[in-house]
Amino acid sequence: MRSTLSIALTGSGGAGVVTAGRVLLDAATRAGWYGLLRRSSGPQIRGGESAALLRLGAHPVDCLDDHFDVLVALDWGNIERFADEIPLVATSLVLSDPSAGAVPAAIAAKGAQHVALPLRELATAAERAPENMVAAGALCAALGVDAEHVEACIEALLGRKGGDALTAAVRGARAGAAGVPAACADLALPAMATRPAHRWALSGNEAAGLGALRGGVRFVAAYPITPASELLEWLAPRLTGLGGALVQAEDELASINMCLGASYGGVPSLTATSGPGLALMTEGLGLAVAGEIPVVVVDVMRGGPSTGIPTKSEQTDLDIALNGLHGDAPHLVLAPVSVADCAFTTQWAVHLAETLQAPAIVLSDQALGQTRVVTERPADVAFLTRRRVASPDQAEYRRYAAGGDGIAAMAVPGTPGTTYTAEGLEHDERGTPSSSSGHHARQLARRTDKLDRHDYGPWATLVEGDGDTAIVTWGSTCGAVREAAARERARGRAVRVVAPRLLAPARHGEVDGASALERALDGVERVLVVEQSHSRQFHRYLRAWHDLPRQVRCLARPGPLPIAPEEVRAALGDWSQR
Amino acid sequence: MSTVETAITLAPKQYKSDVKPVWCPGCGHFAVLNAMTKAFSALGLPPEQVAVVSGIGCSSRVPAYTSVYGFHGLHGRALAVGTGLKVARPDLTVVVAGGDGDGFSIGGNHFLHACRRNLDMTYVVMDNEVYGMTKGQASPTTAADWSASKLTPGGPGMRPFQPASIAVAAGATFVARCFSGQPNEIARVLVEAVRHPGFSFVQALSPCPTFCPEQKEWKHVVRPFDAEPTDDPAEASRRLQADDGMSTGIVLAARRPSWAPSSGGASASATTIEAIEAEIEA
Numbered sequence: 086m087r088s089t090l091s092i093a094l095t096g097s098g099g100a101g102v103v104t105a106g107r108v109l110l111d112a113a114t115r116a117g118w119y120g121l122l123r124r125s126s127g128p129q130i131r132g133g134e135s136a137a138l139l140r141l142g143a144h145p146v147d148c149l150d151d152h153f154d155v156l157v158a159l160d161w162g163n164i165e166r167f168a169d170e171i172p173l174v175a176t177s178l179v180l181s182d183p184s185a186g187a188v189p190a191a192i193a194a195k196g197a198q199h200v201a202l203p204l205r206e207l208a209t210a211a212e213r214a215p216e217n218m219v220a221a222g223a224l225c226a227a228l229g230v231d232a233e234h235v236e237a238c239i240e241a242l243l244g245r246k247g248g249d250a251l252t253a254a255v256r257g258a259r260a261g262a263a264g265v266p267a268a269c270a271d272l273a274l275p276a277m278a279t280r281p282a283h284r285w286a287l288s289g290n291e292a293a294g295l296g297a298l299r300g301g302v303r304f305v306a307a308y309p310i311t312p313a314s315e316l317l318e319w320l321a322p323r324l325t326g327l328g329g330a331l332v333q334a335e336d337e338l339a340s341i342n343m344c345l346g347a348s349y350g351g352v353p354s355l356t357a358t359s360g361p362g363l364a365l366m367t368e369g370l371g372l373a374v375a376g377e378i379p380v381v382v383v384d385v386m387r388g389g390p391s392t393g394i395p396t397k398s399e400q401t402d403l404d405i406a407l408n409g410l411h412g413d414a415p416h417l418v419l420a421p422v423s424v425a426d427c428a429f430t431t432q433w434a435v436h437l438a439e440t441l442q443a444p445a446i447v448l449s450d451q452a453l454g455q456t457r458v459v460t461e462r463p464a465d466v467a468f469l470t471r472r473r474v475a476s477p478d479q480a481e482y483r484r485y486a487a488g489g490d491g492i493a494a495m496a497v498p499g500t501p502g503t504t505y506t507a508e509g510l511e512h513d514e515r516g517t518p519s520s521s522s523g524h525h526a527r528q529l530a531r532r533t534d535k536l537d538r539h540d541y542g543p544w545a546t547l548v549e550g551d552g553d554t555a556i557v558t559w560g561s562t563c564g565a566v567r568e569a570a571a572r573e574r575a576r577g578r579a580v581r582v583v584a585p586r587l588l589a590p591a592r593h594g595e596v597d598g599a600s601a602l603e604r605a606l607d608g609v610e611r612v613l614v615v616e617q618s619h620s621r622q623f624h625r626y627l628r629a630w631h632d633l634p635r636q637v638r639c640l641a642r643p644g645p646l647p648i649a650p651e652e653v654r655a656a657l658g659d660w661s662q663r
Numbered sequence: 664m665s666t667v668e669t670a671i672t673l674a675p676k677q678y679k680s681d682v683k684p685v686w687c688p689g690c691g692h693f694a695v696l697n698a699m700t701k702a703f704s705a706l707g708l709p710p711e712q713v714a715v716v717s718g719i720g721c722s723s724r725v726p727a728y729t730s731v732y733g734f735h736g737l738h739g740r741a742l743a744v745g746t747g748l749k750v751a752r753p754d755l756t757v758v759v760a761g762g763d764g765d766g767f768s769i770g771g772n773h774f775l776h777a778c779r780r781n782l783d784m785t786y787v788v789m790d791n792e793v794y795g796m797t798k799g800q801a802s803p804t805t806a807a808d809w810s811a812s813k814l815t816p817g818g819p820g821m822r823p824f825q826p827a828s829i830a831v832a833a834g835a836t837f838v839a840r841c842f843s844g845q846p847n848e849i850a851r852v853l854v855e856a857v858r859h860p861g862f863s864f865v866q867a868l869s870p871c872p873t874f875c876p877e878q879k880e881w882k883h884v885v886r887p888f889d890a891e892p893t894d895d896p897a898e899a900s901r902r903l904q905a906d907d908g909m910s911t912g913i914v915l916a917a918r919r920p921s922w923a924p925s926s927g928g929a930s931a932s933a934t935t936i937e938a939i940e941a942e943i944e945a
C-alpha cells in the first residue's frame with residue numbers, strides 16, 4: 086500500500102475547490118494522517134479558477150510529490166492554465182463528470198485513466214447538494230476516512246454559515262461517499278491509530294505569525310500585499326488580544342518606519358510584505374542598521390521582478406535581501422526550511438534582531454506561506470538573551486559605545502538620565518552626527534563585528550545525512566531536496582543535505598578560517614545546488630561567500646512550478662551512486 | 664491627553680543639549696527650537712517623557728539640539744516613526760518636527776494619513792519655502808515664479824501647497840500657523856498644540872536668509888487671524904482658503920476620536936500565547 090497519496094482538485098471560481106480541499110485535509114487529519122494543502126490560483130480576485138493540491142500520508146510530508154494519483158475536476162473551466170502544475174502518470178485517475186464535457190486535450194495528453202464521477206447527478210439526487218462536497222465525500226470514502234470525521238470537519242468549516250448550507254453540505258458528502266466509482270478501490274491509505282495529541286494544522290503564514298508572537302513582537306505595521314496579507318490578518322486580532330497593536334500603514338515606507346518608531350520605544354516590532362514592499366523598505370532597513378534599531382521583516386516571496394506573478398512562488402528576493410541596502414549595511418537574513426519551521430525561524434529572527442540590535446529579513450515564500458500542513462507541534466525554544474537595555478541615571482550615557490561583544494545598551498524612552506537621539510547620520514559613540522573618517526570606520530567595524538562574532542548556536546545550518554555528495558539548498562525547496570535525499574538513502578546511497586537557515590551574516594561561525602557552511606560541507610566532494618531562480622541567486626551567493634568543492638552542479642529554474650523530488654534525483658544523476 | 668505634566672520646573676535651557684546647531688546665522692529655525700524648549704518648560708514635562716522625532720533637512724536636525732529623547736530618521740518619514748512610537752508608547756509626549764520639503768513633498772502621503780489618524784501628537788513644520796539642506800531648490804510651498812534655483816530656472820511653475828488647508832481637509836483636529844519672528848507666540852501655540860488631545864499641526868513660517876533673502880519681508884506682512892479659533896473644520900477651511908498664507912494664530916481646535924488599534928475580530932479573546940496555540944491544535 087502506498088504511504089502517501091496526492092490529489093488535485095480543480096474548478097472554476099465559485100466551484101468550491103479550496104473548501105473541498107480543506108474538508109479532505111481536515112478529515113484525513115482526524116483519521117490520523119499527516120498532509121499538506123497547497124493552493125494555486127490565477128490572477129482573478131474572485132471568480133477565477135483555482136486548484137487545491139493535496140498530499141496526504143502516514144508520515145509528515147513537506148513537499149508535493151512528483152505527480153498526482155488523482156485529479157478531480159469539478160469542472161474544466163480554464164484547466165489549461167493549471168495543466169502544467171498537475172503532472173499525471175499512466176496509473177493516475179482523472180475523475181470528472183461526463184456531463185461537464187470530455188476530458189480536455191491538455192489533460193488527456195497526459196495518458197492517465199479517465200473515470201466518470203457523475204457529480205451533477207449525485208448532487209441533484211441529494212436535493213441539490215453542493216457538487217464540491219459530493220467530490221469531497223467521494224474522495225474521503227475512497228481514502229477510507231470515517232463519515233463521522235468528514236461530517237465533523239464540514240461542521241467545523243461551514244458551521245458559521247449555519248442551517249441549510251451545512252445540512253446541504255453533509256447531504257452532498259454522504260451522496261459522494263455512496264457513489265465512489267469502483268476504479269477508486271485502491272486509493273485507501275493505511276489505517277492509523279487514533280488521532281494523536283499535539284498535532285498542529287497551520288499555514289506557513291500562520292506559523293510565522295505565531296513565531297513573531299512567541300518571539301515577543303507586540304507591534305506590527307504593514308501594507309497589504311499578496312501573499313503576505315494572511316499573515317497580517319492572522320496577527321491583527323491576536324496581537325490585540327495580547328495587548329499589542331497592528332497598524333495598517335499608508336504604504337511600506339510608512340510600515341517600516343512605524344516599526345522603527347515602535348521598536349525605538351522599546352516594543353519588539355515586525356512587518357510582513359512581499360518583493361515590491363521589500364524594495365520600498367530598503368532605505369528604512371539601512372536606518373535600522375545605522376541607528377541599531379531591532380526590527381523584523383518577513384518577506385513572503387512571489388514571482389518577480391515588478392508586480393511579476395503575485396500569486397505564485399519564487400525564491401528570487403535573495404539578492405535584494407542580502408545586498409539591497411545602500412552603504413555597508415550588515416544585517417541578518419534568515420530562511421525557514423519548511424512550512425512549520427516558519428514559526429521557529431521567525432521567532433529566532435525576532436530574538437536575533439533584539440539581541441543584536443539590527444534588522445532581520447525572513448525570506449518565506451508563497452509556497453511556504455500559503456501551504457497548510459498537518460505536523461507535529463513545532464518546538465518552542467526559549468531564548469534567554471533579550472535587548473540590552475541601558476540602566477537609568479547615567480552621568481554620561483553613550484548610546485553607541487559598546488563592550489567586547491560590540492553590542493551597546495539601548496535606552497528606552499521614559500527612562501530618566503539616558504536621553505539620546507537615535508541617529509541615521511554617521512555618528513560618534515554618543516550619537517552626535519559626525520563625518521569623521523575615524524568615527525565612520527569604528528562604527529562600521531562594530532556594526533559588522535557584532536553580527537559576525539555572535540554565537541548563533543546549532544540552528545544556523547540544517548545538516549542531514551553524510552557522505553561525500555551534498556545537496557545545498559535553502560527555503561521552500563528544502564522540502565523536495567530532503568525527500569530526494571531520503572529516497573537516495575533508501576536505495577543505499579549516502580547524501581548530505583545542507584541548508585543555511587541563517588544566510589547573512591554569511592561567514593558567521595568561522596573556525597580556523599572556515600565558515601559554518603564550509604564546515605557543514607567538510608568531506609564533501611560534489612555539490613548539487615538547488616534553487617528556484619532563473620539567475621541562480623543562491624548559487625552566486627554561495628560562490629561569493631564560501632569555498633565550494635570543485636565539482637558543483639546547479640538545478641536552478643524560475644518559479645512558479647515547484648521543484649519535485651525526482652527532478653532533484655535526476656540532477657544528482659550518477660553522482661550519488663559512487 | 665496622555666501628556667505627563669508634572670510640578671517639575673526646568674528652565675527652557677535645560678531642555679537644550681550641548682550640540683551646536685549647523686544652522687546659518689539668522690535662520691528662523693533657531694527661534695522654533697527656542698520656542699519648543701520654552702513650551703516643554705511651561706508644560707513642566709520631564710525630559711525623559713518627551714520624544715522629538717524628525718526626518719532629514721536643516722530643520723530636521725532639531726532632536727539632537729534638545730535634551731529629550733530624539734529620533735533623527737530618514738527624509739520624509741518622521742511622521743511614520745512618530746506614529747509607530749505613539750501607538751507603541753501612548754504614555755510619551757511625541758513631537759514630530761521637520762521642513763516643508765520633508766513633510767509635504769517626500770513625506771506628503773504620511774502627512775495626509777497622520778491627519779486622518781488623529782493620534783495625540785504634535786507636528787511642527789519649519790516652513791522656509793525652500794530646500795535648505797540641499798542648497799536652495801524649490802519646495803512644495805515655493806511660489807510658482809521663484810526663479811532663484813538653477814534646477815527650476817523659470818520657477819517651479821506650480822501652485823504652492825497649502826499645508827494648513829490640507830491638514831484641515833485631511834482631518835487634523837488642531838491647526839495653527841506661527842512666525843519665527845514671534846518666538847513667544849510659537850511657544851504659546853506649541854503649549855496648546857501639545858495639550859490638544861489629537862493630531863496638532865503647527866506651520867511655523869521660518870525664513871531662510873541664505874537661499875531666500877526676500878523672506879526678510881515676512882515680518883512686515885504677517886498678522887494675526889482676525890477671528891478666534893473655531894472648532895468647525897468647515898469654517899476653518901473657509902478662513903484658510905480666503906487667507907494669503909501669512910495670517911498667524913490657531914485656526915482650528917476640534918474634537919474627534921483618535922485612531923486606536925481595533926479590538927474585536929475572531930480570536931481577540933485569546934489573551935495568552937498558550938490560548939492562541941490551543942486554537943492551532945488539529
Ligand SMILES: Cc1ncc(C[n+]2csc(CCOP(=O)(O)OP(=O)(O)O)c2C)c(N)n1
Nearest residue numbers: 719720721722738762763764765794795796
Ligand atoms: C531619500 C532622500 N532624498 C533626498 C535627500 C536629500 N535631501 C536632504 S534634505 C532635503 C530637503 C530638505 O528640505 P526641507 O525639508 O524643506 O528642510 P530645510 O532644510 O529647508 O529645513 C533633501 C532633498 C535625502 N536625504 N534623502
